[in-house]
Amino acid sequence: MGSTTPSSTHYLIIGGGTAGLVIANRLSEDPDVNVLVLEAGPDRSSDPEIQNPDAWHALPGSELDWNFKFEPQIGLNNREPEHPAGKVLGGSSVINGSVYVPPSPAGIDAWAELGNTKWNWETLEPYLRKSVSVTTPEEEICRAAGVEVHGFQDGPIQVTYPVLAEEKNHSLLRAWEEGFKSKGYEFTSDILPTRMVGTRAYVATVDPRSGLRSGADGRYGAEAAKRENVTVVTGAMVRRILFEKDSESVVATGVEVALSDGVVMTIGATKEVILAAGAFHTPQLLELSGIGDKELLSSLGIEVVVENPGVGRNFQNHLMGVLPCPLNKVPELEGLAPGIKALAFVRLDGEELADLAARFLPDDQVPDKVIRGILEKPNEASAFILLGMMPGASVAVLVMIPCFPASRGNIHVASTDPYAQPKIDACCFSHALDVELMARHLQKLHEVPALPALQHFFQPPAAAPDLEAIKALLHESAQTAHHACGTAAMLPRETGGVVDQELKVYGTENLRVVDASVFPLLPHGNPVATVYAVAERAADIIKGDADTGNTTV
Ligand SMILES: Cc1cc2nc3c(=O)[nH]c(=O)nc-3n(C[C@H](O)[C@H](O)[C@H](O)COP(=O)(O)OP(=O)(O)OC[C@H]3O[C@@H](n4cnc5c(N)ncnc54)[C@H](O)[C@@H]3O)c2cc1C
DSSP states (O other): OSSOOOSSSEEEEOOOOOHHHHHHHHHHHSTSEEEEEEESOOOOOTOHHHHHHGGGGSSSSSSTTTEEEEEEEEETTOOEEEEOOOTTTTTGGSSSSSBBBOOHHHHHHHHHHHHHOOOOHHHHHHHHHHEEEEEOOHHHHHHHHHHHHHSSOSEEEEEOOOHHHSSHHHHHHHHHHHHTTTTOOOOBBBBBBOOOOEOOOOOBBOOOOOBBOOOOTTHHHHHHHSSTTTTEEEEEEEEEEEEOSSSEEEEEEEEEOOOTTOOOOEEEEEEEEOOSSHHHHHHHHHHHHHHHHHHHHHHHTOOSSETTTTOOOOOBOEEEEEEEEEEOOOOTTTTTEEEEEEEEEEOOOOHHHHHEEEEEEEETTTTTTHHHHHHTTTOOOOOOEEEEEOGGGEEEEEEEEEESSOBEEEEEEEOOOSSOOEEEEETTTHHHHHHHHEEEEEEEEHHHSGGOOOOBBOOOOOOOHHHHHHHHHHHHEEEEESSBBBBTTTOOOOTTEEEEEEOOBTTTTSEEEEEEGSSSOOOSSOOOHHHHHHHHHHHHHHHHHHHTTTOOO
């Protein structure tokens, strides 16, 4: 790895986070190209405390978190939720909860329906496989649990079954599966399921050998950093992207960056600038650099390089409803470690969903029509449930997350200061469907602890409140998940797109975005699996363009 900061490189990657390190790794496989990664946070890849997956609760709010805060949310009774994001080499993959959930095929096929005909399940699936290696527990445990994994052997991210691997969890797991089976939800054995509704084994991005977290700073980052043609600079805050503009084209020539010693310098990029700063900073950097809504930029005195009002729009995130469940004192729960134990993907009754879709998702509006199409598929879940065990196991929590929220928020700069937080309005519950659907799921969640198979473990639950009371409760108490995405969306330009299907920023020759910002639609579960897959595919697209001479500079 080069040790000093070069003044020029072929590929300049802004943000050494989840997606940024995938790109750095894959592009630098070609020894003839130079890759520079500029990461604002520090390198903590060999700090065992940070890499301990159980320590993740302590990381949001720490110095490794950008500590974003939303504007008061009308839909959440004016609460101002916090949203962490990793400020560290490896980005949010270093502070996240390690839950690994591949996206659902219909959720990815919806990307094509939204206008990205080259992006669907068929084109993304190979990259899901390429990004991870799955280690299963002993054969006997897998056979008894019905777990199957095909392929998934060579990827840098290590994925394991930590709950299944510990035998003392098994009786709770069996009861969970039996309970849901009694409601018609079968266990889904494959890690890449073809049937979305049902229970699944919990899988996590944890290295089976060390027991430590497996994030982007692990093999992706470490392998890249060993190469002569890669330079990773930490503590490097990119302040804006620089362009050369004439009547024909807009070419990204490099960036202005503040290094950890206070030096501010410009660094040139002779092939491409790749923006991988995450769903909050990517739209912020685009706007600070002159790409965005003309009126907004002009009001702040920012010179407009490319006019595009889509920048910062289409913000999506999951909301969570939580039901605490007191536990019985039974020997099977003694000594269980806290944390997530089980997963279930569930669906409202078909008629109820059809009724909600007809009332709240008009057929002539996008993305409502596309979300409607997903919800109408009997194979698709409308929410997922996580069973979490609290320390001491006297209480468990059921966390319920609707899969495909219809509300859309926005993120915009409020000043020209690159260190100032952008204004984030998640617009939680701004789409009427979201609270209706979530309230019905929360009502049904009350049935779970009372399922005959689970009664041994859970104390009898209180009766579920009526729907109106639950809606009021959700406005008061729904939590935001940490799944921000969509703010530089891959969509046709006329429908709010910021990047095209090659992830190139519209109106530029050689600026790409590769991170969760490009998702046109949030996947049905936790998003990191999709971030890795998108970044893997993006690397192939960039390499392909280089091979065909499509990179214009
Ligand atoms: C607390 C938390 C828990 C989560 N839990 C889960 C989970 O259990 N499972 C799951 O699937 N997903 C989870 N997620 C979401 C998932 O981790 C993210 O969606 C994913 O990591 C985002 O990847 P990214 O590449 O888009 O951005 P990031 O990984 O955040 O990378 C962006 C990088 O850019 C850097 N950067 C930003 N601005 C600049 C700048 N101006 N100059 C230089 N560098 C800059 C940042 O420091 C960061 O390293 C969680 C997220 C959080 C925050």
